[in-house]
Every structure is written in C-alpha cells, then in structure tokens.
Amino acid sequence: MRLPDHGGPEDLMPGKEQPDLLGPEIEEFELELEKEQIHGRTALWSDVWYRLRHNKLAIVGIVIIIVLFLVAIFAPLLATHDPLYSPLYDSTVSSAEKAGAVKQTPNSEHWLGTDQLGRDIYSRLVHGSRVSVEVGIVAVLISLLIGLLFGALAGYFGGWGDSVIMRSADIFFAFPTVLGAIVIMTVLGPGLINVFIAIGVLGWATIARIFRSSILSVKENEYVEAARAMGASHARIIWKHIMPNSIQPIIVYATMGVGGAILAEAWLAFLGLGQQLPAPSWGNMLSEYLVYYTTDPWMMFIPGTAIVLSVLAFILLGDGLRDALDPRLKGSV
Amino acid sequence: MAMLIEARDIVKHFPVGKGLILSRLGGTVKAVDGVSLQVEEGKTLGLVGESGCGKSTLARLMLRLIKADSGEVIFEDRDILKLPNKDMQAVRRSMQIIFQDPYASLNPRMSVGAIVMEPMVIHGEGDKESRRNRAIELISLVGLQPEHFARYPHEFSGGQRQRIGVARALALNPRLIICDEPVSALDVSIQAQILNLLKELQEDFNLTYIFIAHDLSVVRHISDEVAVMYLGKIVERAEHDLLYSSPKHPYTVALMSAVPLPDPEKERERKRIILEGDVPSPIDPPSGCRFHTRCWKKRDICAEQEPPLEDKAPGHLAACFFPENL
Numbered sequence: 001m002r003l004p005d006h007g008g009p010e011d012l013m014p015g016k017e018q019p020d021l022l023g024p025e026i027e028e029f030e031l032e033l034e035k036e037q038i039h040g041r042t043a044l045w046s047d048v049w050y051r052l053r054h055n056k057l058a059i060v061g062i063v064i065i066i067v068l069f070l071v072a073i074f075a076p077l078l079a080t081h082d083p084l085y086s087p088l089y090d091s092t093v094s095s096a097e098k099a100g101a102v103k104q105t106p107n108s109e110h111w112l113g114t115d116q117l118g119r120d121i122y123s124r125l126v127h128g129s130r131v132s133v134e135v136g137i138v139a140v141l142i143s144l145l146i147g148l149l150f151g152a153l154a155g156y157f158g159g160w161g162d163s164v165i166m167r168s169a170d171i172f173f174a175f176p177t178v179l180g181a182i183v184i185m186t187v188l189g190p191g192l193i194n195v196f197i198a199i200g201v202l203g204w205a206t207i208a209r210i211f212r213s214s215i216l217s218v219k220e221n222e223y224v225e226a227a228r229a230m231g232a233s234h235a236r237i238i239w240k241h242i243m244p245n246s247i248q249p250i251i252v253y254a255t256m257g258v259g260g261a262i263l264a265e266a267w268l269a270f271l272g273l274g275q276q277l278p279a280p281s282w283g284n285m286l287s288e289y290l291v292y293y294t295t296d297p298w299m300m301f302i303p304g305t306a307i308v309l310s311v312l313a314f315i316l317l318g319d320g321l322r323d324a325l326d327p328r329l330k331g332s333v
Numbered sequence: 334m335a336m337l338i339e340a341r342d343i344v345k346h347f348p349v350g351k352g353l354i355l356s357r358l359g360g361t362v363k364a365v366d367g368v369s370l371q372v373e374e375g376k377t378l379g380l381v382g383e384s385g386c387g388k389s390t391l392a393r394l395m396l397r398l399i400k401a402d403s404g405e406v407i408f409e410d411r412d413i414l415k416l417p418n419k420d421m422q423a424v425r426r427s428m429q430i431i432f433q434d435p436y437a438s439l440n441p442r443m444s445v446g447a448i449v450m451e452p453m454v455i456h457g458e459g460d461k462e463s464r465r466n467r468a469i470e471l472i473s474l475v476g477l478q479p480e481h482f483a484r485y486p487h488e489f490s491g492g493q494r495q496r497i498g499v500a501r502a503l504a505l506n507p508r509l510i511i512c513d514e515p516v517s518a519l520d521v522s523i524q525a526q527i528l529n530l531l532k533e534l535q536e537d538f539n540l541t542y543i544f545i546a547h548d549l550s551v552v553r554h555i556s557d558e559v560a561v562m563y564l565g566k567i568v569e570r571a572e573h574d575l576l577y578s579s580p581k582h583p584y585t586v587a588l589m590s591a592v593p594l595p596d597p598e599k600e601r602e603r604k605r606i607i608l609e610g611d612v613p614s615p616i617d618p619p620s621g622c623r624f625h626t627r628c629w630k631k632r633d634i635c636a637e638q639e640p641p642l643e644d645k646a647p648g649h650l651a652a653c654f655f656p657e658n659l
Contacts, residue, residue: 222438226501229396230452231425240451244442 058320064313081120131281136258142200147207155215172205214246259314343404366565379556429502435494492523579658581651
C-alpha cells in the first residue's frame with residue numbers, strides 16, 4: 001500500500017495544513033487491515049491456524065508429532081530387523097557369535113545398537129512407537145467421551161446431577177493417577193487394552209471439570225437465551241451454541257493429555273503392567289535397559305529420549321494452541 | 334382492538350442463596366411482584382425503570398424463558414404459562430426477543446446467514462434453498478448487504494450486529510417482539526437508526542412491541558403506551574402523550590426531570606428533581622409504597638399502606654396517594 005505523496009496539491013485540505021503522516025505506522029496498520037480482510041472471511045479456525053503457524057515452538061511440536069505418527073503407521077516398513085528376533089535363542093548361531101551379538105553400540109548394521117538379548121534396538125523403538133501413539137489417542141478419546149458427556153450434563157443442567165457428577169469427579173481427583181491406574185490394572189490384569197481403559201477412565205474427571213466451568217460461563221450469553229426463545233432443543237443448544245464456544249480449553253487440555261497418556265503408559269510398562277514382553281513399548285524398553293545403567297548407560301537413553309521428545313511435542317503444540325485459540329491470554333499464564 | 338398479550342399479576346421471587354441452608358436464610362429478591370399489563374396488537378408498550386427494577390425479568394417471564402412463581406400470561410387467548418412444552422414450541426414462533434448487548438447476543442461461531450436461518454431450521458420451515466433466500470431477504474430488509482450472509486459477527490459494528498439480531502427475530506414472522514433495551518448499548522446516532530428501523534418494520538408487518546429501556550427519551554420516540562416500573566411493580570401506566578405531558582407518580586416526575594433538553598436556555602431554567610439515596614434492596618423492599626423512602630411528598634400513610642394502581646385521570650393509571658398534575 002503506497003502512501004500519498006506529501007505536498008501533492010490534491011492531498012491538501014483547503015486552508016489547512018497537511019497533517020503529519022506517520023509513514024511506517026500507517027503502512028503497518030494498512031497491512032494489518034489487509035490481513036484482517038483476508039482472514040476475517042474464512043474466520044475463526046483459519047485465524048487459529050494463522051497464529052499457530054507463527055509460533056515456532058508449536059511448529060517444532062507439530063513436526064515431531066507428524067514424524068511420530070508416520071513412524072507408527074509405517075513401522076513395519078521402517079524397521080530394519082524383526083524386533084523380536086534374538087540371536088541368543090537361535091540354534092543356528094554359534095555361541096561365539098552370540099557373545100558378540102549382544103549390547104553392540106550403534107553401528108551400520110544395527111543403527112541404534114543391540115540390547116542384552118541381541119535384538120535390534122532401532123526396530124524395537126520403531127515398533128514401540130505404535131504403542132505410544134495408540135495409548136495417547138485411545139486413552140484421550142475415552143477420557144473425552146466420558147468427560148465431555150458428564151461435563152455437559154453437569155454444567156448445562158446443574159442441580160443435583162451436577163453435584164453427583166462433580167463429587168464423583170472429586171473422588172477420581174483424590175487418587176494419584178498412577179496409583180489409580182495400578183489399582184485398575186490390578187483388577188483388570190496387565191495388557192495393552194487395559195492400559196487404555198485405566199488411563200482413559202482416570203482422565204475423565206479433569207476434562208469434565210474444565211468443560212463444566214467453560215459451559216457455565218458460555219451458557220450465560222444472550223445467544224443461548226436467544227436460542228431458547230426460538231424454541232431450540234437442549235441438544236441443539238449444547239451442540240451448536242455452547243460446544244463451539246467452550247471447547248477451546250478442552251482442545252488444549254486433550255492435546256497435552258496425549259503427552260500425559262504416553263508418559264503414563266511408560267510408567268505402567270516400567271512397572272510391568274503395560275505392554276507385555278517380548279513385544280516392545282517404550283516403557284518396557286526403558287525398564288529393561290535401566291538395569292544396565294552402570295555398564296551400558298546409552299541404552300536407556302534411547303527409549304528415554306523418544307518418550308521425552310514426544311511428550312514435549314504434545315505440550316508444545318498444546319501451549320501453542322492455547323495462545324492461538326485465545327490471543328488475549330498470551331503471556332498471562 | 335384486540336389484546337395480543339396480557340400479563341396478569343405475575344410474580345417472580347429469586348432465592349438469594351443457593352443450596353439447602355442459604356436459600357432458607359437469605360430471603361428472596363422480589364424481582365417482579367405482581368405486575369399486570371396488556372398490549373394491543375400493532376402497538377408498542379414502553380417499559381421504563383432504573384436498572385434492577387425487574388424489567389428484563391418481566392420480559393423473560395412473558396416469553397416463558399424463566400418460570401413465573403404465579404400469575405398468567407395470556408397470548409393469543411391462551412395462558413402460555415400452563416401450556417405443555419410441545420404447544421409452547423408453536424407459540425414461540427409468534428414471540429421473539431431482541432437483546433441489549435449486540436456482542437453477546439450473536440453466537441461468534443456462526444455466520445450471519447446461519448444465525449438468521451436458525452429459527453427456520455428449528456421450526457422446520459422450508460427447505461435449504463428457501464431458507465437461504467428468506468435469510469438474504471431479511472438481511473437486506475434490516476439494511477445490511479446480501480454479501481454479508483457468509484460473514485461472522487465479529488466483522489460487524491454494534492449497530493450492524495443489532496440489525497442482525499432484528500433479522501433473526503423477524504425470521505418466523507412473529508406477532509410480538511420484546512425489545513430488551515435494544516439500543517442502550519449503542520451510540521446515540523446509531524440508536525436513532527435502529528429505532529427508525531424498528532418503527533418501519535412495525536408498520537410493514539403489523540408487529541407488536543414491548544420496548545424496554547431505562548431512558549425515557551428513547552421510549553418516547555417509539556411507544557404508544559408507557560409503563561413505569563419501580564422495584565418490581567408498575568407505578569404508572571398511561572398513553573404516551575398523557576404520561577409525558579402530565580406525569581402523575583412522583584417517581585415518573587423525577588425520571589422526566591432527569592432527561593436533558595436540547596435547548597440550552599430551557600435546560601438552564603429547567604427544575605431538576607434529584608432523588609435522595611439509592612434504590613432500596615429488592616430483597617426487603619420498603620413497606621407500603623415502595624417509593625416512600627425517596628419521595629418528597631411522603632406522609633405517614635405511604636409507609637403503612639400500599640397505594641393501588643388505579644385511574645387518576647381517564648386512561649391514566651398511577652399508584653400514589655398524592656399524585657402530581659391533577
């Protein structure tokens with residue numbers, strides 16, 4: 001946008017002095033306006049994406065998450081070896097070779113080395129990513145399903161249902177997550193499906209609480225009253241008017257929750273309650289390799305780093321989403 | 334002329350505290366305490382009063398958005414407070430509301446088109462195509478451009494948003510529109526535009542308005558009849574000319590004296606009545622006449638007996654033992 005030239009006769013108001021134009025500021029303002037015009041039309045979600053794109057940390061998070069998902073999806077193609085194959089249990093391998101096959105440091109054949117049973121760590125890591133991704137998604141979906149339903153009932157209808165739901169949520173809060181998960185896992189027995197259930201069920205209380213408080217503030221808006229005056233059903237009011245305006249904190253929490261679920265799975269696997277050996281998960285790899293921390297400390301850092309990076313990625317994305325969804329909050333929390 | 338809507342002795346008390354114990358200890362806010370009024374078809378009733386006097390609660394009670402403790406609301410010859418929900422749904426087509434805050438009354442996640450079409454969707458009116466055409470027609474009718482259809486509320490100014498609210502209220506061809514302070518959040522220049530729009534629409538579609546405001550000059554512009562509320566009760570009701578030329582209740586007189594005059598000379602000579610004190614708490618309203626704590630004409634009887642709302646002059650109701658301008 002070009003500014004009018006100073007001193008052009010058509011720019012001068014008769015009998016008035018030409019006002020001092022603040023060149024760069026005005027130009028910036030015009031740019032801002034143009035941006036607004038471009039982005040106003042397609043409105044809110046593209047706005048969110050626009051702000052997210054300009055957040056470098058969130059982009060780092062997104063890239064790591066995309067890599068993680070691709071690795072999980074294409075694990076069989078990316079793995080160089082059978083993650084379960086151990087030369088120690090292979091009768092065709094001589095005992096001299098067996099001694100040399102275990103705990104190799106990274107080399108051209110085994111990119112991340114081999115473990116105490118001579119298994120390829122890289123292939124185990126790649127296959128283990130599937131567990132983390134599955135736990136992250138399924139557990140959070142279970143939490144969302146229960147949490148959103150009860151949160152909506154409690155927040156929208158209030159009354160004694162609200163009290164019952166929120167007091168039960170308090171009971172779930174009273175359990176430390178891991179202790180609660182251990183209790184549930186003890187009842188259900190170890191195994192991956194039960195990990196989903198344990199982590200998912202324990203997460204509902206927070207989501208219900210966040211959603212409830214968000215609904216409480218949104219439902220006071222006059223557009224909700226307008227919808228009631230039109231005769232809209234409760235389902236329609238919740239779905240069309242309250243949900244889209246109160247879901248933002250849930251999106252942020254759920255994104256971070258995926259990271260939390262990955263961490264919780266690692267915890268449980270570490271205690272032997274998650275994915276059962278010999279099938280790999282990052283958690284059980286960590287617990288296996290930790291034993292060798294005095295002699296071969298590099299081994300435990302491989303699954304450890306993978307866990308830290310993926311949890312961090314979801315936290316970065318969640319953080320970026322929070323700023324992008326509500327720019328007013330930026331820097332305040 | 335037939336009455337379109339009539340409220341008979343409506344009462345709404347809100348418990349102050351929540352929960353089992355507090356609600357018994359705290360008493361009740363007597364938001365609306367026995368209000369009766371009627372509006373003829375095609376007319377406008379202006380409802381004025383200070384903040385917190387129960388105007389908006391009354392509006393919501395008449396639309397059955399909140400449940401009344403007692404009383405009747407007769408709309409189209411039926412008591413809508415006793416209708417089953419299914420029949421109420423049909424009645425809602427004919428009664429709509431326009432809100433005060435143009436920023437809170439439109440869902441920010443819905444486009445203007447979706448907002449205006451929503452009443453039609455809810456009541457299963459027409460197909461997609463006809464709803465769309467009707468919405469575009471309504472958007473033009475309230476003075477916006479058809480290309481605003483796909484835009485979102487945050488792209489509009491307060492006055493434009495209020496026009497969207499009007500379009501939404503008109504979508505189902507209602508007979509009654511309750512305007513809950515529709516202009517008090519707007520600039521004065523925009524206020525006039527919206528008021529004129531509402532007047533034009535009333536003439537074109539034979540609409541009936543209940544127009545709520547805390548500003549007598551706004552009400553004067555649009556009303557046929559005016560009712561003045563104070564602490565949950567109507568203290569005066571009359572034809573608009575009667576009320577403005579000879580207010581009877583001291584509260585109305587005081588309210589009128591607060592309206593500034595555009596002529597500076599008259600403004601200087603104008604005698605203003607400045608009421609002492611604040612509006613008493615509606616939790617424990619004063620005995621007798623509720624206005625007696627602030628009234629300059631107060632005598633003993635005012636604190637002892639409640640003055641009935643009765644004719645002080647033909648067609649001029651006021652609730653006062655010692656009315657003005659007789």
